[in-house]
Amino acid sequence: MEVVRTQNGVREQTARARVAGRSVGLVPTMGALHAGHRSLIQQAREQCDFVAVSIFVNPMQFGPGEDYRDYPRSPETDLDVCRRDGVDLVFIPEVAEIYAENQTPTIHVAKLTEGLCGPYRPGHFDGVCTVVAKLFDIVGPDRAFFGEKDYQQLQVIKQMVADLDLPVKIVGCPAVREPDGLALSSRNASLTDAQRRQAAGLYRVMCGAASKMSEGVTDASILIRQMEAGLVAAGPCRIDYVKIVHPDTLVELAQVDGPARICLAVHIGSVRLIDNLAVDEGGVPR
Ligand code: AMP
Numbered sequence: 001m002e003v004v005r006t007q008n009g010v011r012e013q014t015a016r017a018r019v020a021g022r023s024v025g026l027v028p029t030m031g032a033l034h035a036g037h038r039s040l041i042q043q044a045r046e047q048c049d050f051v052a053v054s055i056f057v058n059p060m061q062f063g064p065g066e067d068y069r070d071y072p073r074s075p076e077t078d079l080d081v082c083r084r085d086g087v088d089l090v091f092i093p094e095v096a097e098i099y100a101e102n103q104t105p106t107i108h109v110a111k112l113t114e115g116l117c118g119p120y121r122p123g124h125f126d127g128v129c130t131v132v133a134k135l136f137d138i139v140g141p142d143r144a145f146f147g148e149k150d151y152q153q154l155q156v157i158k159q160m161v162a163d164l165d166l167p168v169k170i171v172g173c174p175a176v177r178e179p180d181g182l183a184l185s186s187r188n189a190s191l192t193d194a195q196r197r198q199a200a201g202l203y204r205v206m207c208g209a210a211s212k213m214s215e216g217v218t219d220a221s222i223l224i225r226q227m228e229a230g231l232v233a234a235g236p237c238r239i240d241y242v243k244i245v246h247p248d249t250l251v252e253l254a255q256v257d258g259p260a261r262i263c264l265a266v267h268i269g270s271v272r273l274i275d276n277l278a279v280d281e282g283g284v285p286r
Contacts (some may be wrong), residue, residue, distance in 0.1 A: 002088065018227075035184055039130060056063050057073065109159045147174075175275070244263075
């Protein structure tokens with residue numbers, strides 16, 4: 001496994017792979033790798049000949065007052081994980097290798113970024129798109145793998161790729177969860193034991209809404225009120241939003257009578273957690 005810290009080093013390695021006729025897969029991450037990231041790596045391994053993982057805590061996607069400085073970092077453990085999982089190349093750049101001084105975000109995807117996390121994290125998706133576009137340019141992947149855990153991000157990246165005609169296929173991978181349903185996240189490590197138990201409520205309330213839908217409840221406002229009440233009952237929290245949206249457009253639905261996605265964002269203590277669940281007509285989780 002090659003550990004590369006420069007853009008040119010990556011370009012050389014991936015060019016060599018392409019010349020040898022190998023397809024290239026990219027898994028972009030911010031490190032602190034867990035089983036969710038590893039499921040993306042495994043998909044990349046299955047679908048591509050040469051697997052690159054990037055580890056970069058992207059300052060451009062954090063707003064003022066967010067956790068850029070405190071974001072968990074474990075580069076040595078991450079490299080061990082990648083080695084064990086058969087990764088071919090890890091790109092682990094310094095900030096200056098990615099951004100010129102004073103660079104501002106350069107890519108904005110409209111509409112899909114306006115709802116859900118958009119208003120709560122101004123500029124976040126511009127920062128995500130800017131770094132992902134750079135990574136695509138540096139690595140030149142045939143396929144790139146993203147988690148449905150960050151559902152809005154996945155949709156935004158797909159839109160960016162379509163808008164810019166980028167020659168890369170975006171592969172969405174299902175969320176990996178703990179046995180009690182909590183979606184794995186690097187930020188879970190910052191929860192206390194009590195908060196960690198409380199956090200399982202996010203998945204529980206979404207499943208509760210899905211089962212109400214299967215009983216015939218289609219009024220989104222009723223379902224949302226019940227989910228909010230469930231979150232509050234689970235323990236002290238601050239809810240950014242609980243919404244039910246169309247899975248492609250992310251437009252809020254008033255009636256849930258077709259494919260839909262429940263999406264929520266909740267602060268427990270100082271940790272902001274997001275999660276989502278796909279529901280079809282009849283409320284059956286997919
Ligand atoms: P991050 O390191 O948080 O930026 O995540 C890197 C990639 O891993 C993103 O595409 C995430 O959606 C994905 N990811 C994070 N957590 C999970 C999870 N629990 N299951 C599946 N994918 C995940």
